[in-house]
Amino acid sequence: MKPNVLCVDDEPVNLILFEANLNKKFNIITAHNAECGLDVLARNKDIRVIFSDMKMPGMNGIDFIANAKNISPQGNFYIMTGFEVTDEIQEAIDNKYISMYFKKPLNYMAISSEIERVLGQINT
Amino acid sequence: MNAQYDPLQHSFCLISGAELWTFGPLSIYLLNQKCPRDQNVIMSTFRFEYRITFAYLIIGALWIIFSDRAIDAFIGDKDLLTNAQTYKGWFYVLITAVLFFLFLKKHLAQLRRTESELEKHRDKLQELVMEKTKDLDQAVKDLYMKNEVINRQNEELRQALKDLQDTQAQLIQSDKMASLGVLTAGVAHEINNPLNYIAGGVAGLRSVMQECNTQNERTDLFLDSINQGIERISSIVSGLNNFSRNTDKYDEACNINEILEHCLVIIDSQLTNSISVARNFSDKPLVIHGNVGQLHQVFINVLLNALQSIENKGTITITTSAENHAAVVKIGDTGSGIEEENMSKITDPFFTTKAPGEGTGLGLSITYNIVKRHKGSISFKSEPNTGTVVTIELPV
Ligand SMILES: Nc1ncnc2c1ncn2[C@@H]1O[C@H](COP(=O)(O)OP(=O)(O)OP(=O)(O)O)[C@@H](O)[C@H]1O
Ligand SMILES: [Mg+2]
Secondary structure, three states: OOOEEEEEOOOHHHHHHHHHHHOOOOEEEEEOOHHHHHHHHHHOOOOOEEEEEOOOOOOOHHHHHHHHHHHOOOOEEEEEEOOOOOHHHHHHHHOOOOOEEEEOOOOHHHHHHHHHHHHHHHHO | OHHHHHHHHHHOOOOOHHHHHHHHHHHHHHHHOOOOOOOOHHHHHOOHHHHHHHHHHHHHHHHHHHHHHHHHHHOOOHHHHHHHHHHHHHHHHHHHHHHHHHHHHHHHHHHHHHHHHHHHHHHHHHHHHHHHHHHHHHHHHHHHHHHHHHHHHHHHHHHHHHHHHHHHHHHHHHHHHHHHHHHHHHHHHHHHHHHHHHHHHHHHHHHHHHHHOOOOHHHHHHHHHHHHHHHHHHHHHHHHHHHHOOOOOOOEEEEHHHHHHHHHHHHHHHOOOOEEEEEEOOOOOOEEEEOHHHHHHHHHHHHHHHHHHOOOOEEEEEEEEEEOOEEEEEEEEOOOOOOHHHOOOOOOOOOOOOOOOOOOOOHHHHHHHHHHHOOOEEEEEEEOOOEEEEEEEEEO
16 A cells, blocks of 8 residues: 655645656645645544645645644645745744755655655654 | 521421421321321322322421421520520431331331231132132033043944934835845746646656656657756746845855856846856855845845946956855956045945936945845955956855
């Protein structure tokens, strides 16, 4: 069974591409906003890797992760952003809230190897 | 005539004793007279020496005239008369001596009293003067101190004014930057998202082709060129984003050559064909610790000045190098140059030689402040009608 990875983004095209480019190695679950993402996490306690877009209507990426941490404290969180690093993101990295951030346009190879690295760490 | 003349002549040889009996008291009275002024105006208006001489003359004269007559009238015997005249003379001398003595004594006593009073007064005056001098000294000292305080306050005020101007300049500039920042960040986001579609699409296509074994050199060529385009757009957007980035951290890794490239991209639209840019960048990357966004502002301001100084054709030369723990950036132009008298003013806020609307005069004052915050230095070498070289040194 492929490991579960959650991707939260308000743009459908981004979700489709994320899934299409990474589904060979991972089972990608997608959510089109933060609330859906929290729902998915609540139902699937074994999701260890979570990606979230930064700018979304309603809850933004950092707010989503703050809530998601309560549901799955062992999760590894990543931010995807179309902006440069903002102070908010930098602060989240400094506080170890998120492990890393990825700038759009996304480099799926880099994402894939990061997921493998972190899952490898969890399994050992 | 003769009757008046006779006794006068006589009196010059001898004065009879009896004469004093008559005139002694009168003379004392006269000399000691202290009449109210209106009653004895002549006596009081004359000084002591005049008074005494005058009184002596009158008394002497009267004595001579009347004493001889009196003796003549009373004494008939010739021998007795001679004796009486001798006694009269002695008597006169004695009485006048006593009178002089008394009078002088009184007068001198008064003088001495006055003198000692004067002396006392003078001492007091001296004391007073000394006291006043001391007071004055203190007052002068106080004044001096007050003056010092005022001078210091003046200096402080001048500094405060300068700070205010600097702050005002910074506010205006940061306002400009902030609105530019919001704009470029928004634009960057809007560009990066569709760019992500393209990048994701290309990545997906490549893997599909691999799966279907339809991948070949030509498809790779096309996919690679799309990827190159994506990278180029992405770096421009990232440059825009960096420029307007608003943090106050001074420990970000700043790649100077990269930042200069971004800045050239940003001002590219203003670089006409007649202005060429020569890059003499260091081979190794120049990385210092600082604020990425602010360093973009520094180079943009200097580059804009350089290109604005070139009227028709010209060259902007950018040289970067590493020199003992500092990154050195030289930006030269073949433009109008800076007049000698303006050299000290160009970093003042609001100093501009450009037409209203073309320059605010803030560029270099902001640049100067940012460089200072990075503990670096900026210097200008310029020759009117030849060009300018701006040297910026930033410690690693
Ligand atoms: N490379 C240069 N060549 C000639 N003159 C220069 C150069 N750089 C600066 N100056 C002179 O210094 C002045 C001040 O420059 P500064 O960048 O502070 O303001 P500005 O360019 O006039 O306005 P702004 O930068 O706000 O648009 C300019 O008006 C110009 O006279
Ligand atoms: Mg300028």
